[in-house]
Amino acid sequence: MRVAIIGAGVIGLSSALCIHEQFHSLEPSLELQVYADHFTPHTTSDGAAGLWQPYLSDHGNLQETLWNKETFDYLLGHLHSPAAKEMGLFLISGYNLFTEPVPDPSWKNIVLGFRNLTPKELELFPGYSYGWFNTALMLEGRSYLPWLTNRLTQRGVKFFHKKVESFQEVSGDGVDVVLNCSGMRSGDLQPDPELQPGRGQIIKVLAPWVKHFIITHNLKSGIYNSPYVIPGSEFTVLGGIYQHGNWSEENSAKDHKSIWDSCCQLLPALQKAKIVGEWCGLRPARPSVRLERESIRLGNLQAEVIHNYGHGGFGITIHWGCAMAAARLFGSILQEKKQLATPPGPRL
Amino acid sequence: MASPKVAVVGAGVIGLSTALCITETCPSCSVTVLSDQFSPNTTSDVAAGMLIPHTYPDTPIHRQKQWFKETFTYLFAISNSAEASEAGIHLVSGWQVFKSTPKEELPFWSDIVLGFRPMSKAELQKFPQHQFGQAFMTLKCDCPPYLLWLEKRLKAAGTQMYTRKVADLWELHSEYDIVVNCTGMGAQQLVGDKQLFPVRGQVLKVHAPWVKQFIRDGDGLTYIYPGIHKVTLGGTREKGSWSLSPDAYTTKDIFDRCCSLEPSLQGAQDIKVKVGLRPSRQCVRVQREVLSQGGVKLPVVHNYGHGAGGFSVHRGTAKEAAHLVEECISALQGSSSRAKL
Numbered sequence: 001m002r003v004a005i006i007g008a009g010v011i012g013l014s015s016a017l018c019i020h021e022q023f024h025s026l027e028p029s030l031e032l033q034v035y036a037d038h039f040t041p042h043t044t045s046d047g048a049a050g051l052w053q054p055y056l057s058d059h060g061n062l063q064e065t066l067w068n069k070e071t072f073d074y075l076l077g078h079l080h081s082p083a084a085k086e087m088g089l090f091l092i093s094g095y096n097l098f099t100e101p102v103p104d105p106s107w108k109n110i111v112l113g114f115r116n117l118t119p120k121e122l123e124l125f126p127g128y129s130y131g132w133f134n135t136a137l138m139l140e141g142r143s144y145l146p147w148l149t150n151r152l153t154q155r156g157v158k159f160f161h162k163k164v165e166s167f168q169e170v171s172g173d174g175v176d177v178v179l180n181c182s183g184m185r186s187g188d189l190q191p192d193p194e195l196q197p198g199r200g201q202i203i204k205v206l207a208p209w210v211k212h213f214i215i216t217h218n219l220k221s222g223i224y225n226s227p228y229v230i231p232g233s234e235f236t237v238l239g240g241i242y243q244h245g246n247w248s249e250e251n252s253a254k255d256h257k258s259i260w261d262s263c264c265q266l267l268p269a270l271q272k273a274k275i276v277g278e279w280c281g282l283r284p285a286r287p288s289v290r291l292e293r294e295s296i297r298l299g300n301l302q303a304e305v306i307h308n309y310g311h312g313g314f315g316i317t318i319h320w321g322c323a324m325a326a327a328r329l330f331g332s333i334l335q336e337k338k339q340l341a342t343p344p345g346p347r348l
Numbered sequence: 349m350a351s352p353k354v355a356v357v358g359a360g361v362i363g364l365s366t367a368l369c370i371t372e373t374c375p376s377c378s379v380t381v382l383s384d385q386f387s388p389n390t391t392s393d394v395a396a397g398m399l400i401p402h403t404y405p406d407t408p409i410h411r412q413k414q415w416f417k418e419t420f421t422y423l424f425a426i427s428n429s430a431e432a433s434e435a436g437i438h439l440v441s442g443w444q445v446f447k448s449t450p451k452e453e454l455p456f457w458s459d460i461v462l463g464f465r466p467m468s469k470a471e472l473q474k475f476p477q478h479q480f481g482q483a484f485m486t487l488k489c490d491c492p493p494y495l496l497w498l499e500k501r502l503k504a505a506g507t508q509m510y511t512r513k514v515a516d517l518w519e520l521h522s523e524y525d526i527v528v529n530c531t532g533m534g535a536q537q538l539v540g541d542k543q544l545f546p547v548r549g550q551v552l553k554v555h556a557p558w559v560k561q562f563i564r565d566g567d568g569l570t571y572i573y574p575g576i577h578k579v580t581l582g583g584t585r586e587k588g589s590w591s592l593s594p595d596a597y598t599t600k601d602i603f604d605r606c607c608s609l610e611p612s613l614q615g616a617q618d619i620k621v622k623v624g625l626r627p628s629r630q631c632v633r634v635q636r637e638v639l640s641q642g643g644v645k646l647p648v649v650h651n652y653g654h655g656a657g658g659f660s661v662h663r664g665t666a667k668e669a670a671h672l673v674e675e676c677i678s679a680l681q682g683s684s685s686r687a688k689l
Contacts, residue, residue: 079474079612080474080611080612081611082611082614084611084612085558085612085615090558090559090560090612091474091560091561092560092561093441093560093561112468112470112471113465113467113468113470113471113483115463115465117463118462118463120462121462121463121485123428124428124439133441133463135471135561138558207433208557208576208577209432209433209436209438209490209576210438211438211439211440211441211560211561211574212439212441212560231560233557233558234557268428268429268430268432269427269429269430269431269432269433271430272430272433272434273433
């Protein structure tokens, strides 16, 4: 049974791993192939700071909240394992800041130690009058993706550096299932007007004295359009750009200034931080994640496609829950194929 | 007295912060710091510099609380300014965990640190051997940066600093009007204080930049304190030991204890071992004294014996010592005007 996975970001690699872990012993002929035009460190996932945190509201999408929780619990379970450092996984605490009181988020009981900020703590952030403090997780893409790649390589999964232009391209030659984890480029494979870029830009700095994440919110400008500071294991990420519909993959001087000025206002000590890099990427934004099966007719063949894309700015946050859901869809495809292959019993 | 000459003996966190407070309360004073060691070779340089107070058995609690509050407020303002990284001051959050519920659930400083609260069951799952815990946020003073920053502020205020071993306070009476004794462990010999005793502490300073939170066992013996560049792992409390040499068995023991609290430390790199002798006393000696020898008087202000809590109360005791210096100046001016009659 051959499975082609399109996309080698956090979604593609984790879905591949989840499927292989669950089914390789049940299906000895299982062969996985990953196709991508970009591999780590050049994927969208590599640019993300890696903080586990969903958006403020799930808009009633309980399914996504559940996938977020599954991901958090899965990662928390790995925190004390010897693999944690290699995975780029560690605990981190920090602040969410608002200019007015807001309802508690869907994830308040998923993270650890969620509480409101005290007035003394808010003194640190003039202009913000309300906020939260909690302990969450960091999963750094530039460590996690290589770790996933190593686990997959150990399992005999093959990688192909190729820009896939159509499902047809990968589904011939005995491929039974295609896993579409192509993120921002899914529209090239199958038009999806709901999928839009949410362009982000970040500045990487050395500021090792910053030990907490700080995410500010401006309810009028929307998510991630307000400064944020996220300390990683090697550098600190400064951000605060979310431009819906902007396809530009060039760093913008205007966005740089906006990030720098707003983050330095938030944390004056950042003025002394050394800039070590800059990056921009396109969050694959969608009103909800597309995670579903589709049977596609390609010539006289039928291919089963499992779509798993549209994770916006919360791909790392939701990835494992989605990988498991994709694996369940794969399992049902496997089941159906086995049932078709089994000859019908005698009719009495 | 136009320009009182004040000598501060000692250049650890107590000596430097006391000198700085004196320049602030007495701008007309000429302040000189004398010490046989400066950063990075002081006892303060070994310490993690965490603002978690040590309780002195014989100092009234309200006084300790006042010292801590003043220190916390002072450093909080620096941490929030553009100077924070240069001064080495940063906020750090984390947990204090106990194997059994402590009899005192609310330490005297719980309302001064930020966000103090008991840990939730979910948070305690990270520490299977511990039954109870407290979560809070406090400040950390990284050394050498903090001491170097104090030195810079002192130089800007016109303070002179000299490497000099002072064997006897009387050496200074002809050059200085007032002597401030911030010699830490050195006070045992310098002023013959038998109530002062060393408590040896060995620590490891390691590279583990993914550790963003502190963890401290309530027994005070095992702790993980993330600094700007290095994480301090500790420690030991060996009362009466004067040895400044690292002990290899202790190194392994500290590492093992810390790894059991935070398994990811197994991946720590570049491990350096340091030893310091906490200048311990039942109460911190912040006190005025007038030494007398053959008709000559020498006003002395003592500020030593901070043991395990130097950083936590340094600014508070420095301010108190600076006030005592002012009192010395008033007394000198009073007696000199009497002499004129």
